[in-house]
Amino acid sequence: MKPPPGFSVIREPYIYALVDENWVPYLRERGLLDPSDLFEGLLSPTFKGRGELLLVDEEVLVIKRNRHGGILGFLLGDLFLDGSRVHRELLLLWRLKKAEVPTLVPVASIGKKVGLFWKQFLITQYLHGADDMLSFLQATTDAKRRLTVLKRAGEVVSKMHDLGVYHGDLQLKNLLVRGEEVFVIDLDKSKQRIPLPMSMRFKNLLRLMRSVEKAEAKGLIGLSLKEKVAFWLGYKKGKGHIYKRELRKRLKLHPFRRLIWRLGWFLEGLISRLFVKYIA
Template structure:
């Protein structure tokens, strides 16, 4: 991971070259002007899908995400954070974690770049990752069709491998898990970190995931999720 420092902040990048990357990459308007926006994902805020120029050496789609606050802090500032050092910013910390996990072969999106812009004692930030081709999140998947027991077990085994490595996912929920034809991926590692493996936080992680499935089931009663599915996931988790 390389870093470009400027008076306005800093940009970290993985494979683009310094003579092509700029802070413009982290704005929706830049890609809109190039007619490069291919779609979006709307939650509390919008995440943009863009197709970068061939001139920067990549024909894959990218995901552009701005960092927003949640909870009570959102009422004070929706996207401003206290600056306590570059490596402690949410964007750089997430990018560094993704670089480590991606290089170790874990099923995570390929990291591209992160941007931090300082404003006095505070900063705002953005991250770009590669979009996982052919993937959909589990809520979208389960709203249309069910998964087999072997797939649920595969998911449980996937989560176990992250936990065995000590990977703490701060928001492990059904929408932060992607599925392709043959692979599960974990996404959105904001506030994630490497910890010493511990039954306490690992169990809390799993309980959070189960609550998210039940919450989505409450929203959409036809969602293909049952307690039997959860038991299959836990069976795969136990086997690792």
Template sequence: MLIETQDTRVLFFQDELKDEITPEYFDGAYWQRNNAIIGSAFGRGITWFFKINHDEFVLRHYHRGGLIGKLIKDAYFYTGLESTRAYQEFVVTQKLIDKGLPAPKPIAGQVIKKGLFYQADLITQKIEGANDLVAVLKDRALANDDYKQIGAMIRRFHDVELWHADLNTHNIILDGDGKWWLIDFDRCKFKSAADSWKKANLARLQRSFVKEKNKDSAFKWQSSDWDLLLAGYDN
């Protein structure tokens, strides 16, 4: 990773992008002006999907959640670059990739310091043909083997002691080739090899399945499918 400081702005990016990354890369309007936007998603803020030549990317701005997010939308207390959420997510995700895990490659990030606070953005590689698990299950039921593959995929992350801060059905992705991925490593960290947090992590995912089923009857999931996922996890 290379780090470049420009007054109150800090950019960090993959080494091979030394002569390419500029502050404009973190501005959705810049990609709109260049007719590079291929889609967007709305959550706490706008996530932009853009394309350069044949490569597709995701641009995400960090927003706070909960009650504090209504008061302080996207500002975080600055205690150094290494403690910022964008930098930490970049580092954690790259370590996962280095271990051969199915996570989207981090491309570049920026932190803008404003007094005692900072704002941040992150660009990652877009997974080709990506659909999250919620969208898939609203379209069709999964085969038994799919649930086992999802469970086995999560086990791989747990085996390297990765605690996912927001393990839910929206962060499990199916690509165009039928491969399952895990995304969104904001606030994730490597923990000690204790089973208790792993069980809690799985319980969080199970609650996400139940929540989506209660929200939409078109969500093609049933409680017995959870047993299939656990079978894949335990094998």
């Protein structure tokens, strides 16, 4: 894969990496071009989601180890057949940064060959003082600040879509908040298609809406209609006549969609409990 400007390709035994040229000496000196050993025997990563995150060097860098979710996670853990996935994520991060969409600063994408499989790691600069959107909404009671941040979130997601980027997992935990800034993160499984079709835009927005409603159903947060409209006002940016028509189409099916979501959450919880009981 061709690296973005300012990045070098590093090929070593079992390692293929795209690295910011300014960071090559630093990563070599600290042995971070093969970060797999850092995760071996690690019982509690700094953060954990679909991937696992580890802060290193006094919170200068974050290393994300990609892992499968669900049953695949139990069977394969961090082993992938597709060795280019993490490099595509770095490329999308670089493109968003270049277009001034708030996101993490990419440092390196690293693939380590293990037999037929790859272990994959993404290194980014650590974003100090940021919380994910779910934590922000749980902790913040200032109504004006909540409205400002939600509107800004709509603007950031809209700009990402204008660049043709479809987020592979657009949800509350993949939006970070620092002050009144909003950053989009975790572009694993994301893709770029220019222009991004309206159907893909709304599929992404519905995924975000689903994560909001799931958090509300669990009693973790509560968003007022005014707050949901604030996000929409940020997103539509002068194109309201186009999006309004599309939104109306999709809202007709929303009660049915919500029912399906709730059924899915119930089954997801049931299967998870049975699976945990089985492996125990």
